[in-house]
Amino acid sequence: MSKLIPASIAALAVTLSLSACGSDDSATDSPTTSSSASATTDDAAKTAALTVVDPWVKTAKSGMSAVFGTLTNSGDQDVTVTAAAASVADMVQLHETTQTSDGSSSMQEKKDGFVVPANGTFALTPGGNHIMLMELSGPIEAGDSVSVTLKLSDGSTIAFDALAKDFAGAQESYAPSAEASESTDSMGSMDSMSH
């Protein structure tokens, strides 16, 4: 018990200093797009450390799209993003892209989430890891601002806005996950991803 108080004070001090650093970083990194991370829980140590730099999303008429950017962790503990949500999509998954046996790349859900290392980054890029938006409720048009929320392993969330851009690339084939998913219908068409 006697150890808890100094530990809590130390944690609080670290939290306050980190939150100050975290908000500064997000402001300078993205001058024109709003990509600042905002903490929504008391346990601000991990959430304040995580920002999304240069986020953007592919335009799509319907079906599916993807969100890209750089998850940046300025803290000294790893942060794990376990899920994501967006108002524009009924289903959102974290995806990785792997090489298939025939040499083409295919994407699939990354069930254990994105681990952003301490003082490091995790890139979401076309052809690599990304946040998959599925079952779009409406078109995503060029210049739109799409709100996305990340859920972290500690239960906290981070919200950011992604600018929608026309993009010809990122046309991978989709590999269904090994487990049966609750929403098998949600695999949807790939039309939105191809031009």
Added chain:
Amino acid sequence: MRVSRTPRRPQTWPMARLRLLVGAVILAGSVLLGTPAAHAHSDLVSADPAQGANLDAAPSKVVLTFTSQMKAPATVVVTAPDGTALVSGQPAVSGTTVTAALTPTTQHGTYTYAFRAFSQDGHQVSGQVSFTVGEASAASPTGSASASPSSGASTTATAQKTDTASVVTPGDGFWDRHWWQVLIGALLFAGAGAFELAARRSPR
């Protein structure tokens, strides 16, 4: 007939060479004369009043005629004997003529006028003329209009050959530009001719 081993008979060699020389002269001459001179050249054909003219009364206008079509605007500056400017209004430009109306005056003495005009294709020509009214002038009267080159673009270093407003047959001032080239060419051919003649006269 015995076939001669010598390639040519000696008598025809001098003739062939002479023909060659004459042919070269003709060829060179036609190339030179046939070369199209630069376009955009306009020269003064006549100025009225003419250079050195002596009139009984001041003219009501000055008329300049050029070798090609001119375009507006043109500038004409006429100075009375007492130094006042006499041109009223913009000179009229029509075809190959530029006409400037003068304000009436009764002054006797030496008048001068200067002009700058442009041909349709933008070539500048300028000049200066003087004439007298009422008394015999010191300037020598000539039957044809001539003018000294003016320094229209005074600070330009290049010679204003094209500004010379002398009477000229339509030939675009060819001789002005090419006289020295023709002279050298002629000297070369003359020299060649002299050498040829000397060769013929030479005993061996």
Added chain:
Amino acid sequence: MTTTPATPGWSRRHLLRSGATALGSAGVGWTLGAALAPGASTGATPAPSPSGSGSGSGLGVPIGNEIVPFHGAHQAGVATPPAAYLSLLGLDLKKGRGRDDLARMMRLLSDDASRLSTGAGALADTEAELGAKPASLTTTFGFGPRVMAMTSATGGQVEPLPAFGTDALEEAWGQTDVVIQICADDPMTLAHARRMLLKDSAAFTTLRWCQDGFRRARGIESDGTTPRNVMGQVDGTVNPAETDTDFSELIWSDAADFAGGTFMVVRRIRALMTTWDEVDRPSREAAVGRRIDNGAPLTGTNEFDDPDFKAVNAAGLPIIDAASHIARARPMTTKERFLRRPYNYTVTDPSIDIGEDAGLVFIAYAASIPEQFVPVQRRLAETDLLNEWTVAIGSAVYAVPPGAADGEYVGQRIFG
């Protein structure tokens, strides 16, 4: 005559004959050379180029790394020093697109321009490396009368120019809804920026024309050297400078809803080089009113000498002809001044006898086009000796909104 055995060595006759041949050949050669030599009447020697190695950049910053900030009270690319290369894009809104579309488009394009100006890739930039050298890249956005009429920015409304008798305007080079002026000191940086902006505007607009232009490459001459146009003239000597006390008033709008913006005139002026070729130097100089070798007015010695339009020569003729270009273009009131920022263009075209179409992408900025630019253009259309060799084949006007603050996009206040 009997054949005589050839005498060994050179006989006198042979010698003289050789001399004759030599002189005769020389005569032919000389004549041919004189006849075929070009420009026998142009006697001018090329002027020595102005001294200055043209290191250009400031202390230690390599030219490629120089950055012109995108954000600020005014859009960059107006008062900022003109970079070496230009790409001017004229775009038309696709059918049915309105203010909301313009807002979204400008958010994208401003974001691209902002990132590219620092040498960073744009979002979704597939060749970010091509933009790694910002090379003073500037991107300037303007909107035509039709677009401005969609907004409620009264201070930003702009009217088309009146017709001028000397014009031969083509719709292909005409008024568009949007203009994007991209300038950079490096052609690769420029090409990359242009590609990114075209990609992101494609959802909203179609490209009507692209006018590419050039000046001296950075570093060839000292920064600030007055450029020359394709006709060889020093062009741009008299031009408002940011250091002038009335620069702000002349260039920037002070309207409540458009403060910091400006207005842009774009005219594509073809140089009629075939007939310009026929004119000698004195006539060229008479048409302009300035010397070609150093740009000095004909009444002066140095480029920046004030022209004396009243000066006459010994014969009484005005030294600078009243119909010359500088005599006609000069401001008759202090208002008749504007910022000229033109670029030369050359488009090779095998169908033209001289193989190319060349001229000027004339760009000018003013706080009020009707008060500042139109009176001058009217005067030139009426009379200008230079009209013989120039013809405007394209014309357009644009409102150039104020600069965007950090986090904003250009036009946010008028489209948002």
